[in-house]
Amino acid sequence: MDRRTFLQSTAALASVAIATSSASAQIASESLDRDSDAFWETIRAQYKVTDEFTNLNAGHWGIMSEPVLEAFVEHTRYINAYSSYYVSHGIQVYPDAENYGVDRREVISMLARKLGVSPEELVLTRGATESLQLLISGYNNLEEGDTVLFGDAAYYSMEAEMRHLKVHRGCNVVELKVPDPATFENQIEVFEQGIKDNPKTKLLLLTHMANRTGVIIPIKEITAMARGYGVDVIVDAAHSWGQYDFDFADQGVDFVGFNLHKWIGAPLGVGLMYIKKDRIKDIDTKSSKGEPGNTNINTRTQTGTMNLAAVMAVKDALLFLDNIGIDHIDRRFRALRHQWVKEFLDDDRVDILSPEDERMHAGLTSFRIKAHPDARELGKTLLRDYNINTAPIPELNGIRVAPGLYSSKADMDKLANAIKDIISKM
Numbered sequence: 286m287d288r289r290t291f292l293q294s295t296a297a298l299a300s301v302a303i304a305t306s307s308a309s310a311q312i313a314s315e316s317l318d319r320d321s322d323a324f325w326e327t328i329r330a331q332y333k334v335t336d337e338f339t340n341l342n343a344g345h346w347g348i349m350s351e352p353v354l355e356a357f358v359e360h361t362r363y364i365n366a367y368s369s370y371y372v373s374h375g376i377q378v379y380p381d382a383e384n385y386g387v388d389r390r391e392v393i394s395m396l397a398r399k400l401g402v403s404p405e406e407l408v409l410t411r412g413a414t415e416s417l418q419l420l421i422s423g424y425n426n427l428e429e430g431d432t433v434l435f436g437d438a439a440y441y442s443m444e445a446e447m448r449h450l451k452v453h454r455g456c457n458v459v460e461l462k463v464p465d466p467a468t469f470e471n472q473i474e475v476f477e478q479g480i481k482d483n484p485k486t487k488l489l490l491l492t493h494m495a496n497r498t499g500v501i502i503p504i505k506e507i508t509a510m511a512r513g514y515g516v517d518v519i520v521d522a523a524h525s526w527g528q529y530d531f532d533f534a535d536q537g538v539d540f541v542g543f544n545l546h547k548w549i550g551a552p553l554g555v556g557l558m559y560i561k562k563d564r565i566k567d568i569d570t571k572s573s574k575g576e577p578g579n580t581n582i583n584t585r586t587q588t589g590t591m592n593l594a595a596v597m598a599v600k601d602a603l604l605f606l607d608n609i610g611i612d613h614i615d616r617r618f619r620a621l622r623h624q625w626v627k628e629f630l631d632d633d634r635v636d637i638l639s640p641e642d643e644r645m646h647a648g649l650t651s652f653r654i655k656a657h658p659d660a661r662e663l664g665k666t667l668l669r670d671y672n673i674n675t676a677p678i679p680e681l682n683g684i685r686v687a688p689g690l691y692s693s694k695a696d697m698d699k700l701a702n703a704i705k706d707i708i709s710k711m
């Protein structure tokens with residue numbers, strides 16, 4: 286029985302769309318301008334987000350749209366019914382049967398097409414952390430006494446992995462203080478100065494979009510600069526791909542960790558690792574098949590059993606986004622950011638923690654009320670008194686605001702009014 290027949294024969298699924306069909310976003314009317322609020326109302330209607338509070342923390346992970354969620358549930362039912370037949374034994378007896386290998390390759394091909402890279406340069410993981418841990422700990426061009434650098438915007442677990450290179454490879458680990466406010470130029474300068482100050486630098490970690498501020502740094506320019514000094518770069522792209530429109534293949538990067546459960550809208554627990562084909566040898570193997578000389582990227586991970594239904598649903602998530610268009614998503618996130626940020630650009634009681642330079646922000650952005658002493662308390666106030674869920678960033682005394690595709694301009698107005706109200710009561 287093929288998957289479609291199985292799903293159709295399952296009584297419980299009678300009311301649900303068939304998973305093997307695409308979970309495309311339902312575009313209500315082709316005549317609607319895709320940058321209009323009316324269009325985005327139709328997208329919002331495809332998300333079931335709680336109405337107990339306004340969720341402005343899409344940065345933790347992305348809520349699945351209903352078509353993607355339904356597809357995921359159906360994939361789960363299928364896997365639950367077919368069990369290991371789908372992954373292994375069935376393939377040997379019925380080579381033409383639908384199987385995980387075929388589905389996984391299709392997902393990888395779609396991802397490769399979207400990124401403009403070869404499928405041989407991609408492997409699935411369980412998240413950005415896993416991808417980046419594999420890249421950082423597996424980077425095998427380090428010798429004792431070499432220096433590795435990262436900026437102070439690095440994500441906590443990546444910082445820990447970089448620091449571990451001291452124990453693991455005997456490296457000198459240097460954290461650079463990144464200038465604030467950030468400019469396109471000072472982000473390049475700080476890493477160049479860091480390399481000049483540490484002539485034995487071999488490896489640099491870049492966080493494409495900082496999770497604490499939303500600042501986007503010029504990874505293309507920094508990577509090209511670092512290459513001039515013989516320094517390799519690993520990029521943490523946990524927040525960038527899917528949130529804004531950029532040409533990945535044009536960045537000239539070699540080693541990148543992504544997740545697919547934030548801005549791609551896939552189920553929790555799926556990530557992606559990119560290694561440029563001729564650099565795969567520079568990352569240690571993790572598999573018993575990874576004898577020297579094997580440059581199959583699949584030997585660079587060892588994830589164990591993954592959530593197969595989540596992997597299958599990556600395809601549905603990509604189709605959903607495709608049907609909207611990344612250019613429109615990019616403009617929508619910028620419009621949502623602008624909706625609340627504009628209220629404070631001339632207000633010196635509030636700091637906006639990502640620059641107005643279009644190249645350096647997308648939708649996610651943090652703020653600080655200068656006179657407020659405690660970000661955790663401010664976050665609690667926003668939730669308790671104004672019903673707005675955000676992410677407090679205590680290290681910066683800031684609050685991170687991350688709208689999703691389901692957010693409206695009214696949500697952003699609600700936030701701006703709450704901030705004004707809190708200030709007026711201080």
Ligand SMILES: Cc1ncc(COP(=O)(O)O)c(C=O)c1O
Pocket residue numbers: 344345411412413414415439440492494495496521523524543544556
């Ligand atoms: C910059 C950055 N890198 C990596 C991660 C980790 O991502 P994942 O949950 O996919 O492991 C996060 C999560 O918030 C992040 O913000």
